[in-house]
Amino acid sequence: MSQTPAHFRDQVSTLTDDGLKRKWIYPKIIKGKLYKYRSAVSYFFLLLLFSAPFIKVNGEPLVLLNVLERKFVFFGIIFWPQDFYLFALSLLIFIVFIVLFTVIFGRVFCGWACPQTIFLEMVFRKIENWIEGDHNQQKKMDMAPLTFNKLLKKTLKHSLFFCISFLISNVFLAYLIGSDKLIEIITEPIKDHLSGFISIWLFSLIFYLVFSRMRELVCTVVCPYGRLQGVLLDNQSIIVAYDYKRGEPREKITKGQSTQSGDCIDCKLCVQVCPTGIDIRNGTQLECINCTACIDACDMVMAKISKPLRLIGFKSETEIKNKTPFSISKKIYGYGGLLAILMALLGFLIIKRSDVQTTILRASGTLYQIRDKDNSISNLYIAEMVNKTDKIIKFEIVPEDEHVNIQYVQKPTTIAYGGSTKVTFFVILPQNIIKKYKTKIAFKLLSDKKVLDRFETTFIAPLNN
Ligand code: SF4
Ligand code: SF4
Numbered sequence: 001m002s003q004t005p006a007h008f009r010d011q012v013s014t015l016t017d018d019g020l021k022r023k024w025i026y027p028k029i030i031k032g033k034l035y036k037y038r039s040a041v042s043y044f045f046l047l048l049l050f051s052a053p054f055i056k057v058n059g060e061p062l063v064l065l066n067v068l069e070r071k072f073v074f075f076g077i078i079f080w081p082q083d084f085y086l087f088a089l090s091l092l093i094f095i096v097f098i099v100l101f102t103v104i105f106g107r108v109f110c111g112w113a114c115p116q117t118i119f120l121e122m123v124f125r126k127i128e129n130w131i132e133g134d135h136n137q138q139k140k141m142d143m144a145p146l147t148f149n150k151l152l153k154k155t156l157k158h159s160l161f162f163c164i165s166f167l168i169s170n171v172f173l174a175y176l177i178g179s180d181k182l183i184e185i186i187t188e189p190i191k192d193h194l195s196g197f198i199s200i201w202l203f204s205l206i207f208y209l210v211f212s213r214m215r216e217l218v219c220t221v222v223c224p225y226g227r228l229q230g231v232l233l234d235n236q237s238i239i240v241a242y243d244y245k246r247g248e249p250r251e252k253i254t255k256g257q258s259t260q261s262g263d264c265i266d267c268k269l270c271v272q273v274c275p276t277g278i279d280i281r282n283g284t285q286l287e288c289i290n291c292t293a294c295i296d297a298c299d300m301v302m303a304k305i306s307k308p309l310r311l312i313g314f315k316s317e318t319e320i321k322n323k324t325p326f327s328i329s330k331k332i333y334g335y336g337g338l339l340a341i342l343m344a345l346l347g348f349l350i351i352k353r354s355d356v357q358t359t360i361l362r363a364s365g366t367l368y369q370i371r372d373k374d375n376s377i378s379n380l381y382i383a384e385m386v387n388k389t390d391k392i393i394k395f396e397i398v399p400e401d402e403h404v405n406i407q408y409v410q411k412p413t414t415i416a417y418g419g420s421t422k423v424t425f426f427v428i429l430p431q432n433i434i435k436k437y438k439t440k441i442a443f444k445l446l447s448d449k450k451v452l453d454r455f456e457t458t459f460i461a462p463l464n465n
Contacts, residue, residue, distance in 0.1 A: 013277035013287055014216060024142070025216060026135040028272040029125070032296025041112055042122040049115060053174035053182075058390050065175050071418070078418065082357045082386055086349055093342045098225070100335040102232045105314075106239030110226065111291030116210070116218050119168065121275060121291065124161060124211045131157045135272070161212045162204065169203035216276045220287045229286050235317040236329045240290045242270075242281045242312050243320050250281070253305070263307050270294035270312055280312055356393060356415065357386045358445055358455040363424070368460045377434060377461040378407070378426040385423070385445065385453075387415040393447050397423065400442040400454075403433050427459060434461045 016023050029035075055062040057076025064073035072079040072087055079087050101109060111117055131153050132138045141150055173196070174182045185196035210218060219226055233239065247264035264281065271279045273294055276287040280294050298312040318324055363380040371378055387393050393415045399406060409424040427441060438458045445453040 012220075014220065023277065025275060025277040026139045027125075027275045027277075027293070028135045028269070028297075029129060030269075030273050030293060030297045030300060032299060034292040034296050038112055038292065039122060042118045045113060045115070045118055046122070049118075050171055053171065054179045060390055061174075061178060063175060064178055066177060068176075076390075078388060078390065080357075080386060080388055080418075083353065083388065086346065086353065089342065089346050089349065093339065093346060096335060096339045096342060099232060100332065100339055102229070103234070103237055103329075103331055103335060106233060106237050106290050107226065107229060107288065108290040110219060110223075110289035111240075114219075114289075116223075117289060117291065119164075120211055120215060123164060125275075127160050127164075128157060131160075158212065162208050165207035165211065166200070166204040168207050169200050172203055172207075173200060216287075219289050220276055226286050226289070229284075233284065234329065234331065235321075236327065236332075238314050238316050238319075238326060239284060240280060240288060240292055240295060240312065241284065241315045241317065241320060243310070243315060244281070244283075245320055245323075247281065247311050263302065263311050265301065265305060267301055269297040269301055273297040284317075353388070354453045355387070355389045356395070356445055356447075356452045357388065358443075358453045359384045359386075360443075360455050360457045362457070362460075368462065369426075370462070371428070375431045376428050377431055377459075378428045379459050379461075380409075380424070380426055381457065383423045383425070383455070384420055385415050386420040387417060390417055392417050393452070395445055395447045395452065397425070398444045398446055399427070400444060404429055404441055429459060429461065431461070434459075434463075437461065437463055 011017070012019070014023050014025060015021065052063040053061050060073045060076045060078060062073075062075060064071065066072065070081040070084075074090075098109065128138065132141055141153070144150065170182060170186075173185075177196070181196070185193040185200070190197050214222075242264075246262060248262045250264035250266040251261035252267075253265050268279075270281070271277075271294075273296070274280070275291060275293065276289060278285050278287045280288060292314075295310070295312050295314075299309045302309050302311055316326060319326060360381055360383040363382055366380045369378045369380070383397065385395065394413055395415060396413070397406060405428040407426040407428060409426070411425070412421045412423060415421040429439070429441075438460055440456060441459045442454060442456045444451050445455070
């Protein structure tokens with residue numbers, strides 16, 4: 001895509017030229033138009049991220065991802081392990097959506113909606129700038145010998161970083177175990193919640209290291225999504241790109257001097273603002289998180305030299321090369337169609353999802369019992385009912401065939417909210433109606449005369465009786 005030498009492809013922007021040491025990135029903050037939009041979007045997401053586990057819908061959190069208990073809640077709807085197919089399908093839809101979104105808009109999710117970027121750029125970076133000054137002052141301070149002032153500023157910065165990491169850790173845990181359990185951990189004696197207490201401090205330490213030390217390495221080295229760009233992007237994808245047709249050949253200018261070169265004046269402001277330390281003029285790179293900081297920076301330069309804006313902008317390679325507008329490729333139609341089908345399937349399955357899921361099994365080690373008293377055969381079953389709703393369910397089991405009778409060994413009548421109940425019962429059939437060794441029998445699970453579930457099993461009987 002670029003017209004510049006490709007030596008940058010042999011180097012990592014965050015390593016020194018000899019490749020032995022990390023090159024710390026000090027990005028300049030330019031508060032352009034896109035930065036203002038990005039700030040607004042980030043504050044919205046921050047509010048959502050911090051409040052989602054604490055907002056209750058139907059008594060359940062807005063979002064809960066309790067992996068340990070295998071309970072997931074989205075918008076107050078509980079998904080249990082029995083609904084795993086729905087969860088897997090939702091995950092698949094999310095992946096297809098991300099793929100489709102990336103094919104069209106590149107990695108814009110990373111720069112605008114990823115929690116890692118939002119926290120780093122809109123919280124931690126701002127605190128750093130507030131305490132240590134702008135990028136130049138930060139660089140100068142890091143190179144200077146330790147003084148009382150430096151120690152004071154660094155201590156204050158890292159203390160604040162750890163406090164915010166501690167807060168994030170608590171909210172993160174609320175997503176995993178629920179806000180009620182988190183409040184119990186916070187308010188009750190430590191000895192009663194030792195594992196929860198250790199988890200909070202462990203996550204705090206991890207978040208602190210991520211935001212104070214690892215930073216952009218999470219996006220460029222750890223996150224697998226960035227590495228997928230190479231296979232997801234094509235010439236039609238709209239990404240943050242430098243218009244090399246317009247910008248090259250780049251040439252430095254002095255004020256008021258006219259030039260026959262391209263529009264890029266090689267001021268390198270786009271490089272100075274980049275949080276991953278790359279030069280977007282070298283073309284698409286996996287380190288680019290599409291944060292759009294370089295667009296703001298270059299727009300500011302273009303405005304100053306009275307040239308049209310968006311030398312760097314949201315453009316596709318085709319748009320830059322052929323000056324043609326965006327068009328929908330076959331790939332987009334394909335992913336779009338697949339996404340629509342998967343979403344329709346998910347909607348259908350959610351509508352069809354029953355409030356109770358029943359599993360019935362013949363009691364282990366039993367086949368059938370011959371009842372000479374009334375010339376009937378019985379089989380012993382254990383049924384387990386899982387309540388997927390947020391209320392207690394009263395129930396009764398009713399056979400669909402009028403010849404089938406039930407005799408309970410133990411008969412609970414309710415299923416606790418979010419729990420399960422086991423019922424052990426004999427199914428009795430008169431011998432004269434049994435025609436096969438295995439007979440299919442069906443049951444309805446009723447609650448207030450409403451059918452909540454329907455389940456089937458096989459009934460075994462000797463043929464010559
Ligand atoms: S900010 Fe714009 S003008 Fe300056 S170097 Fe980058 S692309 Fe060229
Ligand atoms: S190249 Fe531009 S959009 Fe990409 S990460 Fe750097 S500043 Fe952000």
